[in-house]
Amino acid sequence: MIGLLFIGLLAGIIAGVSPCILPILPVVLVGWSAPVLDVEHPLRARRRRAVAVVLGLVLSFGVITALGSVLLSSLGLPQNFLRDLGIALLILFGIGLLIPNVAHQLERPFARLARAAPTGNRSGFIFGLGLGLVFVPCAGPVLSAVSTLGARHHASLFSVLLSFFFVVGAAIPLLVIALAGDRLIEHNRTLSRAARRYRPAAGALLIVMALAISFNSVSALQRWLPTYTQSLQHLIERNAYATSQLHSLEYANANDGSLSACVAAASQATVSGLHTCGIAPEFTGITNWLNTPNDRPLALATLRGHVVLVDFWTYSCINCQRTLPHVEAWYAKYHRFGFDVIGVEAPEFAFEHVVSNIAGAAKSLGVTYPIAVDDNLATWTAYQNNYWPAEYLVGPNGVIRHVAFGEGDYARSESYIRSLLLSVHPSLALPAPSDLPNLTPTEVTNPETYLGTDRSQYMVGSLASVGDQTYVTPSSVPLDYYALGGTWHSASEDITAVRNARLTLAYQAKHIYLVLGGHGTVRVLANGAYVKTFTVTGFPTLYTLLNQTVDATGVVTLKVSAGVSAYDFTFG
Known part of the structure; x- marks a missing residue:
């Protein structure tokens, strides 16, 4: 499984340059830009500090990802304890930037453990430990596998090692950014003076970001950002070799x-x-x-x-x-x-x-x-x-x-x-069992029918790989299949109406549902007869197209206005 360690390292590097790292980048840069005491060689001191931050980050993230759940359960602590501890450390570090005397007090407990290390290195290591407890990069298959083994209490030496390889990879781009920024500040007096002047503001920013992590605001921002590294992540982590090795790792015991x-x-x-x-x-x-x-x-x-x-x-x-x-x-x-x-x-x-x-x-x-x-x-x-x-x-x-x-x-x-x-509690007087009706379908219906390019096997003809395409509705559609008419824009999960868009489905069911998104209207006809017109708006969700009293076969036609996206037919 040595190859999997290399995949873990590459996956970490990809996570380190992915857009979801951007919301926590200010936290990283603030920590690395904290003051150093070596006035004769400030650039060298900041480099040592950056390495200390990375060591703290790698140690805490690597151990906690692989073993955190086991440690917390054995100590009887809640699973969010370490995350809350990391947030508290970041807040204290921010206060230290605002009030230098606080920073010195925070370093005292660690002084005996690292007398040989310069003060800036100790504080950098402490900051890295706190950052590692709240560090949440984009989780692909590698990180998910390690987290899963930890959650099952089945972590092994290899899974811990894989966790370390991943976080080392994720830290490399951050370290490069920090070192490049330090060199830029060192060789530009204006930036150097500004960095010293706005250090208290950096502390305030760190506190704000720590609170944002506490209230899960960073997670929301991560999901909003574009995923320009997704295809590269799939290439590295979802190839046949990686999938096989991760599966073997996850289900070994x-x-x-x-x-x-x-x-x-x-x-x-x-x-x-x-x-x-x-x-x-x-x-x-x-x-x-x-x-x-x-x-x-x-x-x-x-x-x-x-x-x-x-x-x-x-x-x-x-x-x-x-x-x-x-x-x-x-x-x-x-x-x-x-x-x-x-x-x-x-x-x-x-x-x-x-x-x-x-x-x-x-x-x-x-x-x-x-x-x-x-x-x-x-x-x-x-x-x-x-x-x-x-x-x-x-x-x-x-x-x-x-x-x-x-x-x-x-x-x-x-x-x-x-x-x-x-x-x-054998003596409990429980209420009577529920009597809700069981609405599970017992009749034969169409299979679930996806409309995006990833799973369009029930389409008559061929769906354009991506982009706009004009289709001509065939004269007949076989049972369980659908056909398009007019111009549609196709994507991996959905198709979106562009112009004169129609969708024809041959069905066997009592109820027909379709997941729709976007904004517009859908006109429904069953066997050529008008049924209804409804508006699509708000978040994508399930809409009922037909709600019949008995199971039946037929053809339903949808006339879809521009801007409405269709994802998936289900039946009942």
Whole structure:
């Protein structure tokens, strides 16, 4: 696996030059521009300081990414403890830039540990330690794999080494930027004087950025920035060799095979009853939390003694939407008896990474339980999941007791919840089970039909790879297939109407849904007869095209105004 270490180094370098590093760049530059005491060789002193910052960053990020979850769980500390500690260190460092006497006081505890090191180097190392605790580069497969192993408490010497290779790679571009900036300041007296004059302002900026990290504002800005390194990241981290090696690393000893066995059985729908499926992995790579006090993170370790349902979903998924009322009903009915639900929002489309979209959809869907936004599918990977929706029922001792994929079978899931609650408190007087109707389709329908270039296998004809293309609607469309007419702009996940745009689908279903975004109108015709016209606006979400009383076959035609984007057909 030596080649994987090299891939980890390259992945780190790519992360270090990616746009998502820009929001924390001011934090890095402020730390490296702090005053140095060597007035005879200030440039040399700043270089030593930069190296000290890198060493602190590499040590704390490398260890915490690979082993943080294990350390915190063994000490009984919340999973966000180290992040909060890092934020506190950055704030103290900022205060030190504002008030130099504070900086000297902060360095005193470290003086005995590093008497041979110059003072600036000690403070730089301390700053690097704090920065490493809050450092969140763009997480690709390499970083996700290391985080996943840590969350499962299956870190190995190799995964720790891979973590260090990644962060060294990420630190190299930052170090180059800092050294180049130092040289520029050293050889320009105007800039040098300005750097000294505005040092207190730099301290204030550091405090503001630390608070922004605390309130997850940096994560929001990272998602807003363009992803110009994504194709390079895919080339390095998602090639066949890297994928194979990372898969071998992740699942080499996952839960001694018990979680893997439960997942495999659930995939084949051959599992029933309560089983021992290994300790539930801790939440990892979660970028935002919703429906928690002040949107603060939760940890499974703090929910020991409770029965917890970890429910993987994404808001535009119709199967998930049919499941949500049941999950919400269980939460409302049993929460006061020690039952918790964590909805892990695992995005499928790009628009599902936007937290405001998730929050708006959750509100409209009536979701009140805590939601963890798994932007990079790190928790998804830790649970070896492949489906929306997916349910992992965790017992009071933190062990996964049941795994279920897809919708339906709600009565059995509720019976398991009740059984686990009674195992903790046998004398509980639980309310009667829920009686919500099961709306899971039982008839044969079209398969889920994606419209973007990545998965357009059900299109009649060929879809343009990228860009605008004018299509002619064929005279007939086979069942389960669709055809385009007019001019459409195609992209990897969606197609967008440009001019005289039409979409024709041959269906077998009772209900037809389509994920739409943008702004405009859609006119719906079924078998040539007008059905309705509706407006598309706001965040991309699921729209109902046909809502029939019985299962039927036919042809639905959509006349789509310019600016409306279509993603994915689902059926019921």
